[in-house]
Amino acid sequence: MSRMEYTFKNAKYSLISQFVSLVLTFVSKTVFLRVLGATYSGVGGLYSNVLGILSLAELGFSSAMAFALYKPTADNDVEKLKSLMYVYKRFYRIIAVVIAVLGLCLAPFLKYVIKGGEVIGYDRLTVYYLLFLFDTVSSYFVSYKYSVLYAEQKGYVCTNINLIWTIVNTTVKTLALFVVKSYLAYLIIGIVINLIQKVYMNSFLNKRYSYLKDKNCKKLSKEDSDSIKKNVKALIFHNIGGRMVNQTDSIIISAFINITVTGYISFYTMVMNAVNSVINTILGSAVSSIGNVVAKESVEKQKSIIDKYVFVNSYISGFACVGFFVLLSPFVELVWGKELLIPDIVLFFLVLSIYVSYQLNCINNIKSAAGIFDQDKYVPLLQSVINLAVSVVLAKHIGLAGVYIGTVVQGVVALIIKVVITYKAMFKSGVIGYLLGQLLHLILATVSTVLCIILKNILFVNGVTFLSFGIMLVIVCALTNAILLIGLWHKKEMKYCIDLFKGIVKKCTHI
Numbered sequence: 001m002s003r004m005e006y007t008f009k010n011a012k013y014s015l016i017s018q019f020v021s022l023v024l025t026f027v028s029k030t031v032f033l034r035v036l037g038a039t040y041s042g043v044g045g046l047y048s049n050v051l052g053i054l055s056l057a058e059l060g061f062s063s064a065m066a067f068a069l070y071k072p073t074a075d076n077d078v079e080k081l082k083s084l085m086y087v088y089k090r091f092y093r094i095i096a097v098v099i100a101v102l103g104l105c106l107a108p109f110l111k112y113v114i115k116g117g118e119v120i121g122y123d124r125l126t127v128y129y130l131l132f133l134f135d136t137v138s139s140y141f142v143s144y145k146y147s148v149l150y151a152e153q154k155g156y157v158c159t160n161i162n163l164i165w166t167i168v169n170t171t172v173k174t175l176a177l178f179v180v181k182s183y184l185a186y187l188i189i190g191i192v193i194n195l196i197q198k199v200y201m202n203s204f205l206n207k208r209y210s211y212l213k214d215k216n217c218k219k220l221s222k223e224d225s226d227s228i229k230k231n232v233k234a235l236i237f238h239n240i241g242g243r244m245v246n247q248t249d250s251i252i253i254s255a256f257i258n259i260t261v262t263g264y265i266s267f268y269t270m271v272m273n274a275v276n277s278v279i280n281t282i283l284g285s286a287v288s289s290i291g292n293v294v295a296k297e298s299v300e301k302q303k304s305i306i307d308k309y310v311f312v313n314s315y316i317s318g319f320a321c322v323g324f325f326v327l328l329s330p331f332v333e334l335v336w337g338k339e340l341l342i343p344d345i346v347l348f349f350l351v352l353s354i355y356v357s358y359q360l361n362c363i364n365n366i367k368s369a370a371g372i373f374d375q376d377k378y379v380p381l382l383q384s385v386i387n388l389a390v391s392v393v394l395a396k397h398i399g400l401a402g403v404y405i406g407t408v409v410q411g412v413v414a415l416i417i418k419v420v421i422t423y424k425a426m427f428k429s430g431v432i433g434y435l436l437g438q439l440l441h442l443i444l445a446t447v448s449t450v451l452c453i454i455l456k457n458i459l460f461v462n463g464v465t466f467l468s469f470g471i472m473l474v475i476v477c478a479l480t481n482a483i484l485l486i487g488l489w490h491k492k493e494m495k496y497c498i499d500l501f502k503g504i505v506k507k508c509t510h511i
Contacts, residue, residue, distance in 0.1 A: 241380015
C-alpha cells in the first residue's frame with residue numbers, strides 16, 4: 001500500500017470515528033448539563049488541564065521515540081524495533097510513578113485554583129481529582145505500544161478499536177448519569193471501562209507484535225541512544241512550553257475568574273475540539289507519510305509535499321474558523337440556552353487563538369516528521385513566559401478576553417520563529433513565500449467572515465431557530481468555500497487539492 005493510500009485510509013476511518021464521537025459527546029454533554037450543571041463541566045476541564053501539566057514528566061520522550069521508530073519500521077528492522085520499544089516501556093513506567101507521586105502531592109493545593117469550588121465542596125473535588133489522576137497514570141502502561149501502529153502508518157487500527165470503546169464508555173456513563181444523577185458514579189464507570197479497554201489493547205498489540213513481549217533485547221547502539229537523548233533534551237523544552245500554553249487557560253480562568261465560567265467555556269471548546277479533532281486527525285494521518293518522505297526522498301520532493309500539506313492546513317483551518325466565529329454562539333444558544341453565551345469579543349480571541357494553533361500544529365507536525373527538535377528548543381519557554389504573563393495580567397484587568405489574547409500573542413511569536421527554523425533546516429530557504437501564502441489565506445477568511453456576519457444579522461433578526469441555523473450553516477459552507485476557491489484558484493496546490501478531492505470521492509463511491 002502506498003503512502004497516499006495509507007493517508008487516505010487513516011483519514012477515512014478517523015473521520016468516521018470523529019463523527020460518531022461528536023454525536024456521542026453532544027448527547028452526553030447535553031445530559032450532563034441538564035443533570036449536573038455547568039460547574040461540574042468546568043471541574044472536568046480543569047482537572048484534565050492540571051493533569052496535562054503534570055505529564056510534563058514525560059519530557060517529550062514519546063515524540064523522540066516516534067521519530068526513532070520511522071526508519072526501522074520502513075526497513076523492517078525487528079531487532080532495533082524490539083530494543084526501542086523495550087526502552088520506551090521502561091521509561092513510561094517510570095513516568096507513571098512520577099506523575100502519580102506529583103499528582104498526590106498537588107491534591108492539597110487544588111482549592112487555591114478553584115474559585116467558587118465551595119458550591120460542590122472541596123472534599124468531593126479532591127476525590128474527583130484522585131479518580132482523574134488514576135485514569136491518567138494507568139494509561140502510561142499501555143499507550144506507548146500504540147506508536148508501533150502509527151509508525152507503520154496503520155493508525156486506523158487504533159482508531160477503529162478506540163471508536164468501539166468510546167461508544168461503550170460514553171453510552172454507559174451517560175445512561176448511568178441519567179439514572180443515578182451522580183458525578184462520582186459517572187467517573188468510576190468511565191474509569192472501569194477505560195481499564196478494560198487498556199487490558200484489551202495490551203493483549204491485542206502483544207499478539208500482533210510478539211516482539212513487544214520479548215525481554216531478550218540488544219542494547220541500543222551509542223549512535224541511536226545519543227540521537228534519542230539529543231531529541232529528548234530538545235523536546236523537554238517543547239513539552240514544557242506546549243503544556244504551559246495549551247493546559248493553562250482553564251486553570252487561569254478558574255483561579256482568577258470562576259470555575260463556573262470555565263464550565264461555560266467548556267461548551268464552546270467541546271464543539272471546537274470536536275471539529276479540531278477531525279481536522280487534526282486528517283492532517284495528522286499524513287505525518288507518518290511525511291516522515292517516510294523525509295527518510296527516503298530528495299529535498300525537492302520534500303518541499304513539494306510540505307507546500308501541499310501547508311496549503312491544505314491553511315484552507316481547512318480558515319474555513320473552520322469562519323464557521324466557529326459565525327455559528328458557534330447561535331449553536332450554543334439554540335441547544336443549551338442563552339445563559340451559556342460568552343461575549344463576542346471573547347469568542348473573537350478564542351477563535352483567533354484556535355486559528356493560530358492550527359498553523360502551529362501544522363509546523364510542529366512537519367518538524368516532528370523531519371526530526372527537527374533541537375534547533376527551536378527554547379521557543380516553547382518563550383511561549384510559556386509570554387502566555388502566562390499576558391494572560392494573567394490581562395485576565396485581572398479586562399477579564400476573560402485577556403486569557404485568550406495571551407494565547408494569541410504567544411502563538412504568533414512562536415509560529416514566526418518555528419517557520420524560519422524549519423524551512424532553513426529542511427530546505428535552506430527563506431519563508432517569504434510561506435508568509436505571503438498565510439496572509440492571503442487570512443485575508444480570504446476575514447472577507448468570508450465579514451460577509452457571513454452581515455447575512456447572519458439579517459437571518460437571525462427575529463432570533464435563532466433550527467431552520468434559520470440550518471440555512472446559515474449552508475450559507476457559511478457555500479460562501480466561504482466559494483471565496484477561498486476563487487482567491488486561491490491560481491495556486492498549483494489548489495489544483496492538486498481538487499485532484500485529491502476527486503480521488504477521495506471516487507474511492508468513497510467504491511466503498
